Amino acid sequence: MPTIDLAHTPLRELNATFHRLKFESNETHWRVLNPRGQHAVAVGIDAAILVEIEGHVGYYCAGMNKAATVVINGNAGPGVAENMMSGQVHVKGDVSQAAGATGRGGLLVVDGNAAARCGISMKGIDIVVKGSVGHLSAFMAQAGSLVVLGDAGEALGDSIYEAHLYVGGTVKSLGADCVHKPLQDHHRAELARLLNAGGVKGEIDISRFRRYGSARRLYQFNIDNIGSY
Amino acid sequence: MEKAADTDVKRMCGIVGLFLKDPHLEPELGTLVAGMLGTLCDRGPDSAGFAIYGSETSGAIKLTLRAPGDYDFDCLTKQLETTARASVPRVVRHTHMVVTLPLTRETAIRVTLVELAPEVSVVGAGRRMEIFKEIGRPDLVASRFGLPGMTGTHAIGHTRMATESAVTTNGAHPFTTGPDQCLVHNGSLSNHNAVRRELTRHGIAFQTENDSEVAAGYLTWKMREGLSLDRALEASLAALDGFYTFVVGTESGFGVLRDPIACKPAVMAETERWAAFGTEYRALVDLPGIDAARVWEPEPATVYFRERQ
Numbered sequence: 001m002p003t004i005d006l007a008h009t010p011l012r013e014l015n016a017t018f019h020r021l022k023f024e025s026n027e028t029h030w031r032v033l034n035p036r037g038q039h040a041v042a043v044g045i046d047a048a049i050l051v052e053i054e055g056h057v058g059y060y061c062a063g064m065n066k067a068a069t070v071v072i073n074g075n076a077g078p079g080v081a082e083n084m085m086s087g088q089v090h091v092k093g094d095v096s097q098a099a100g101a102t103g104r105g106g107l108l109v110v111d112g113n114a115a116a117r118c119g120i121s122m123k124g125i126d127i128v129v130k131g132s133v134g135h136l137s138a139f140m141a142q143a144g145s146l147v148v149l150g151d152a153g154e155a156l157g158d159s160i161y162e163a164h165l166y167v168g169g170t171v172k173s174l175g176a177d178c179v180h181k182p183l184q185d186h187h188r189a190e191l192a193r194l195l196n197a198g199g200v201k202g203e204i205d206i207s208r209f210r211r212y213g214s215a216r217r218l219y220q221f222n223i224d225n226i227g228s229y
Numbered sequence: 230m231e232k233a234a235d236t237d238v239k240r241m242c243g244i245v246g247l248f249l250k251d252p253h254l255e256p257e258l259g260t261l262v263a264g265m266l267g268t269l270c271d272r273g274p275d276s277a278g279f280a281i282y283g284s285e286t287s288g289a290i291k292l293t294l295r296a297p298g299d300y301d302f303d304c305l306t307k308q309l310e311t312t313a314r315a316s317v318p319r320v321v322r323h324t325h326m327v328v329t330l331p332l333t334r335e336t337a338i339r340v341t342l343v344e345l346a347p348e349v350s351v352v353g354a355g356r357r358m359e360i361f362k363e364i365g366r367p368d369l370v371a372s373r374f375g376l377p378g379m380t381g382t383h384a385i386g387h388t389r390m391a392t393e394s395a396v397t398t399n400g401a402h403p404f405t406t407g408p409d410q411c412l413v414h415n416g417s418l419s420n421h422n423a424v425r426r427e428l429t430r431h432g433i434a435f436q437t438e439n440d441s442e443v444a445a446g447y448l449t450w451k452m453r454e455g456l457s458l459d460r461a462l463e464a465s466l467a468a469l470d471g472f473y474t475f476v477v478g479t480e481s482g483f484g485v486l487r488d489p490i491a492c493k494p495a496v497m498a499e500t501e502r503w504a505a506f507g508t509e510y511r512a513l514v515d516l517p518g519i520d521a522a523r524v525w526e527p528e529p530a531t532v533y534f535r536e537r538q
Binding site for chain 2: 037075077094116
């Protein structure tokens with residue numbers, strides 16, 4: 001298992017090493033030590049590898065991730081897993097604002113809390129936050145799912161399109177055009193799948209979640225396009 | 230600090246604060262804060278400043294004076310001693326001089342300064358607070374003032390990337406808000422001209438066109454009206470429009486307030502030995518025991534204080 005210590009290796013060298021990997025690399029398990037809050041750690045990976053980062057990271061960690069599983073044993077700064085395409089990012093601590101921003105696919109799991117604007121403009125990513133999320137989460141969320149086991153801050157889902165929002169705790173307020181919607185069987189199935197994927201197995205009562213989504217009064221919703229989301 | 234609303238919101242200015250709970254760390258305060266400021270050079274390379282809370286002398290007040298380069302501080306000190314009718318202990322650091330005066334002579338000394346040395350400005354006053362600020366790279370500014378050798382209980386600092394008003398020493402932070410009180414700001418106030426006019430009518434004087442100075446003036450005014458500092462900070466949420474993270478220094482500690490939409494990044498950390506604030510976690514990584522510290526992001530529109538009881 002290769003170990004890269006950022007106390008001695010420049011960040012660019014770390015990322016360049018990842019970018020040189022073939023998609024199905026034989027080096028499948030990497031450890032990164034001493035990130036010390038640096039920005040853009042492990043960004044742009046396009047290989048089916050596991051990267052474990054030991055410590056707190058700065059902005060944009062694991063941004064644009066494809067296929068890789070990135071585990072952060074610490075907190076992450078703004079924009080963790082931003083524009084993720086596929087794969088998984090798992091933060092064991094808290095995350096700052098704009099976690100999973102614009103993400104197109106893959107799964108982001110946050111064991112702690114997420115600050116403001118979690119899942120802003122998400123476009124297909126699934127996000128599971130085991131704690132609470134801050135204000136303006138899922139702002140302009142287009143597709144994908146945001147599951148929050150704790151509470152949501154002000155203006156949840158403001159100007160939302162077709163993303164699915166599930167909140168286990170309280171919601172301080174809903175944003176423009178975001179409304180409470182009934183939890184139907186296929187939503188329960190989706191929620192169970194996401195909780196399972198996020199490592200929350202069995203111990204959570206799905207019936208306590210409330211679903212939120214678009215009232216479809218703000219944007220030009222056309223039922224003929226429903227298959228696009 | 231200030232910035233235009235339509236530009237990159239992520240990498241503008243840096244703020245640090247460090248409050249020591251363990252007196253054994255006090256000799257290291259300057260070194261630790263210099264390291265924190267140095268890390269945030271890339272967030273604010275234009276100018277830097279810091280307020281440090283050190284020793285006090287009974288019955289005395291310290292004034293931090295700033296003068297143009299190569300100033301004759303000896304001559305000024307003699308004039309001040311004549312007014313004070315006592316010897317005036319002083320420490321010259323680069324373009325600043327800290328003088329320790331009998332509390333009863335403060336007003337007379339300030340009058341003397343205005344009359345005899347109008348080119349000298351009082352950047353801060355207090356029993357324990359000293360303020361230093363200059364243009365230049367933050368790590369160089371810190372070393373010119375000898376920050377690594379300074380001791381004390383707590384300090385706050387700022388690295389500035391100027392976006393709205395000029396790169397001048399007067400535009401550098403901290404801004405004093407009263408005896409032993411000062412403010413550093415990361416963000417941009419959009420109604421500062423209107424608030425400045427209002428405050429001017431209430432007799433608050435301003436030296437610059439800087440929006441952050443208006444925030445400092447607002448807190449000064451509110452406290453003059455009888456509010457405590459935390460109440461004044463809460464009142465600023467309604468009065469000041471824009472985005473900001475404020476860190477205020479007081480004689481006994483520091484306080485933090487983020488605007489209601491939390492535009493600006495902020496991290497706090499705490500151990501049994503210290504509590505710290507940083508615009509980014511990077512600023513905190515060299516603090517002793519950081520790996521075991523509780524690290525969290527302060528909530529928007531919430532006042533946090535870490536103070537000696």
